[in-house]
Amino acid sequence: MPKDQKPRRPKAETPKGFRDYFGAEVTERGAMLARIAEVYRHYGFDALETSAVETVEALGKFLPDVDRPNEGVFAWQEEDRDWLALRYDLTAPLARVYAQHRAQLPTPYRRYAMGPVWRNEKPGPGRYRQFYQCDADTVGTPTVAADAEICRMLCDALETLGIARRDYVVRINNRKVLNGVMEAAGVLDPADPDRFMHERGIVLRAIDKLDRLGTEGVRALLGEGRKDESGDYTKGARLSEEQAQVVLGFVEARGATGAETLRNLTDLCGQTQTGAVGIGELTQMAELLEAGAYGTDRILLDPATVRGLGYYTGPVFEAELTFEILGEDGKPRQFGSVAGGGRYDDLVKRFTGEAVPATGVSIGVDRLLAALRAKGQVAHEEPGPVVVTVMDRDRMADTFAIVADLRNAGIRAEAYLGNPKSFGAQMKYADRRRAPFAIIEGSDEKARGVVQVKDLVAGAQAAQTASLEEWKDRPAQQEVTRADLVAHLQRLLAK
Amino acid sequence: MPKDQKPRRPKAETPKGFRDYFGAEVTERGAMLARIAEVYRHYGFDALETSAVETVEALGKFLPDVDRPNEGVFAWQEEDRDWLALRYDLTAPLARVYAQHRAQLPTPYRRYAMGPVWRNEKPGPGRYRQFYQCDADTVGTPTVAADAEICRMLCDALETLGIARRDYVVRINNRKVLNGVMEAAGVLDPADPDRFMHERGIVLRAIDKLDRLGTEGVRALLGEGRKDESGDYTKGARLSEEQAQVVLGFVEARGATGAETLRNLTDLCGQTQTGAVGIGELTQMAELLEAGAYGTDRILLDPATVRGLGYYTGPVFEAELTFEILGEDGKPRQFGSVAGGGRYDDLVKRFTGEAVPATGVSIGVDRLLAALRAKGQVAHEEPGPVVVTVMDRDRMADTFAIVADLRNAGIRAEAYLGNPKSFGAQMKYADRRRAPFAIIEGSDEKARGVVQVKDLVAGAQAAQTASLEEWKDRPAQQEVTRADLVAHLQRLLAK
Structure with a gap:
């Protein structure tokens, strides 16, 4: 204690x-x-x-x-x-x-x-x-069949969530192609793969930031380095201009069709062993996907998609939403990546x-x-429960009985459990709970075997100030017999 | 990297x-x-x-x-x-x-x-x-109406999970009653509530362990202390024998009916202010619960239920399963507490x-x-997916097409994505996946427009060793046209 x-x-x-x-x-x-x-x-x-x-x-x-x-x-x-x-x-x-x-x-x-x-x-x-x-x-x-399966499943998952066919795209690429390009650019030596590892890491992360930095930002990071808006300086990979040009050629290798992209990639790094394997895998994945009708309306070969994680070794993929939303500054913007992955x-x-x-x-x-x-x-919000108000603290068992009847009929319902003295407070509470209806059973209603059903959606505006009597006068309030309450509410809620 | x-x-x-x-x-x-x-x-x-x-x-x-x-x-x-x-x-x-x-x-x-x-x-x-x-x-x-509501809800939750009406009980008690007893025993001074706080903590935890320690174990902890089976010594609250007797009287105050329990508690501590308030709350809770038909078949007043946490201040409750299960030693035992709570x-x-x-x-x-x-x-386990085997790595698009047909029909299904060379390995895989059926479409089946449907539940025993030919001979295997596959499987799975 x-x-x-x-x-x-x-x-x-x-x-x-x-x-x-x-x-x-x-x-x-x-x-x-x-x-x-x-x-x-x-x-x-x-x-x-x-x-x-x-x-x-x-x-x-x-x-x-x-x-x-x-x-x-x-x-x-x-x-x-x-x-x-x-x-x-x-x-x-x-x-x-x-x-x-x-x-x-x-x-x-x-x-x-x-x-x-x-x-x-x-x-x-x-x-x-x-x-x-x-x-x-x-x-x-x-097998890249596993990678293709995951891309299909990603499309299915996004569509199941209600994202329409042309509101998203899954971009696919292959790290082996990137490595082939690195080899072609002279920053990967197949005989000594550890050499230039640090530089390749910088290149990878630079390409991954293409969206944000643009081509010139990436070029700076491939070279000496780059100072960002906050003044922070990021060291570059110190590639020569010729080397940087090869890498940037890769990033911009996307053609009008998948076949054209594959041809561009072959020109860039098809001569390297790793690059050729990567292009083969990418071709096979695209074929498997197209055979299953997961074609270019959903899947796009995009050499600029590399994913920032160091551990990927083959296919990489990223799902992007293509519709615009309003940003925090009120301007429309692309939403960007919502899923990604690859082979490790x-x-x-x-x-x-x-x-x-x-x-x-x-x-x-x-x-x-x-x-x-x-x-x-x-x-943004969900509807609240029906709130059964409390007119008399000593008749809580009656209140609970009404609530139990509603719940047993499948209606989400609760008794007001705060201090029942102020009816206004009970109405404020029901309002804050976004209750669709409030139920009132005062002692005279009890004696007459009836209850009042208050439509709170209709009467929400007045909720802050009204007294019990004012509430009873509102048109959004109806008197029903206690016996008919459940059926009455079910009718109202079904509307 | x-x-x-x-x-x-x-x-x-x-x-x-x-x-x-x-x-x-x-x-x-x-x-x-x-x-x-x-x-x-x-x-x-x-x-x-x-x-x-x-x-x-x-x-x-x-x-x-x-x-x-x-x-x-x-x-x-x-x-x-x-x-x-x-x-x-x-x-x-x-x-x-x-x-x-x-x-x-x-x-x-x-x-x-x-x-x-x-x-x-x-x-x-x-x-x-x-x-x-x-x-x-x-x-x-x-209001204790809130505590009563939570006890009702706890009963409803347990029954919704399939625990039958007499397979559980919710024991309720009130910390104010316990404090009244402490006052009657002279270990709580209303004028100086901090005094004896340490001792009361020991008493609380001792009562909470009644199930495990029995009355004599609790009595030892109320007095000098207790050595457990491992030899560890727990210091006691050092109450006098008379004081311990008052506390043990509380623990054993449960009568044949709720009313009798309340009378026993009133005898024990009704003269203290806190005790009287606690007994009043307990009475009110029991009434509200019984009025809603949450009676003694589900809710039990039990003074021995105190909960170990120091922060409770009023009603406490605990749900216990009353059916026996086999313990790790193979002997039947009560399962005990599965839920608990109270007022803080x-x-x-x-x-x-x-x-x-x-x-x-x-x-x-x-x-x-x-x-x-x-x-x-x-x-303990759930059924696995239908496994579509792979007879030819180059026809993976065909395999994917079968899988897609099954999935589109609402059947959980997957292609075998391991090395397809050994058919036995594919069958072992399907077995480990608890697949109800395996689908086989070799090149001759493909040419004839048919597939083999293998019932793995029927044939599970032979799965470890059989060759493809042996499998095809088993009665648990049926040939159906490719066009009829989905409907055929739907019929089988509906059985």
Whole structure:
């Protein structure tokens, strides 16, 4: 029984970068996750839920921002034992699970997972340190059929959520093609793959920021470096102008058709072994997708799509919403990426020493919800329960009986449980609850076997000030017999 | 692009005390949470989801094990800033949320919350450091009608989950009655409530362990202390024999009827002011519950139910499953408590300085699932997808076309994406996936416009060794035209 420490009260605040979600925010996300899970399951993926906590050792350092390899996670040390951390994505735990349980799991192992992940980043506007991911991965097969399947499933999931066929596009590319280009540009030596690794990392992250930085920004990062608007300087990869031109040629290799894009890529790096393999995989994926009617209205070959993560080894893909929404500044803007993924053949190998090819996708559910909300496709609020007011504290059993009748008939309902003295306060409460109806059973109504049904949607404006008598006079109020109450409300709610 | 560190591989292990949940374990818990949420919502409770992370200051130290006030949570310090921690329950975050957002929230505020909580405890068999809670609370009203409502809702939730009317009981009691008894026993001085606080804490926790320790164990803890089986010594409250007798009289005050129990309690502590108030609240709650037909077949007045948490201030309640299950030792045993809660009028006051009465319940979903599984009411596994085998890697588009046809017809289906060379491996895979059927379309089937449908439930035993030819000979295999495949499978799956 803790003592009140009077001199100092704790602050009632969410930690910086975290937030609370109320009502519809919670139920809509839950509904969205359930709908995506249904698509994943339908494709044969099985559920997996790992704990939020992993050993730092098992997680590894695969956050996008490899410039700060020791940051990015929330971590602590167990007394005299391991360092533990909150997972920063759902892929690292999957690699650990597959390595740990592979003897019992089917191969290939298709699994889906959904839940919060945590990033120890500087919080910013609209940027939280806990957010939801919703992933599906196939572990244990090298075939690009697995990558193609995941792209189809991503399209199906987005359409199931109500995103129309031409309101999104899934851009696909292949890291092997990028590596072929790196080789052609002289920043990848097949005989010594570790050489220029640092430079290639800078190139990768520069291309990934093309949307934001534009061609000239990327060119600066391929060369000496770039100062951003805040004055921060990012060191460049120090490529020569000729080398940078090869890389930029790749980024801009998208042709009018997929076939033209593939021809451009072949010109750029078809002569390298890795590049040729990558172009072959990209061709095969596009063919499999088109054969299933997942054609260019949904899937686009786009060399500029590279994904920022270092661990991808083959196909990469990214879903982008193509409709415009109003930004915080009131100007229309593209919403951008809401899902992405790719093939990562070396993550499980960290644990087992054996190559275990894998591929997967992650849907950013919070971003997607924000997009659908901005588009007006998802409601901001949900209707409240019917509120049964309390006229007499000693007749609470009567109030409960009305509420029970409504609930038993499938109507969401509650008794007013605050201080019943002020009727205005009860109406204010019902208003704040967004109650569609309030029920009134005063002692004279009780004696006459009737109740008053108040339509609050019709009468919402007056709710702040009206007295009980004023309320009874409003046209939006009807008297019905107690026996007919349930049927009456069912009729009203069905409208 | 991280380098492989060859000399040392990370261990693929969950941290101690954590575990992974696969397939049905995840989906069944999800289904159970959804069903409980539906009951909570129906009662007018709104969803709230707070982040897993809170400031240590906001969480406060309210873990049941107050003997170790600095332990019990996973905590870490932000760089030059606050200490943060993972929430250990869903009540402490609610108190913080209500204090922070009360101007925008309705009063009373009914909310439900579900999600994992974390306890930094020594892990033991079946005892994990992350587990799910599923709470509903009403904040901002002192009326015991709110407590009664929550007890009704708890009964409804348990019955909605398939727990039959006499397979559970909700025991109710009141901390004010306990305090009245403490006063009668001379371990609570209304003029100086801080006096004997330590002793009362020991008494509370001793009574809470009555089930496990028996009357004599509790008596020892009320007196000098007690050595448990492991040899650990727990210091007692050092009450005199007379004092201990008063407390034990309370614990055993349950009569044959509720009315008799209330008379016994009145004899014990009705003369104290607090005791009389508590008995009044308990009487009122029982009346409200019985008026709604939540009578003694579901609700039981039980003075031995006190709950271990220090912060309760009035009504307390606990749901217990009354059926027997087989324990780990093969012997039948009672399953025990699966949910509990009570009134805590001072938790929000920590933040605001103003009294904010509140009451709530927490359902231990993982325990409840374990009970239903032990009783055979929840399946351990779910059926797998139809597996379409791959006879020819170059005809993957054909395989995908079959899978797409099945999925479009609402049938969960997948293509085999492993190495297709060994047909036996494909059958082993289908077996491990618990696939009800496998589909085979070799090149001759393709030429003839037919497919083979293999009934794997019938043929599961032979799956380990059979060759393709042996499989085709089995009676559990049927040839159907490709055009008729979907309808054929729909007929089989509907059986």
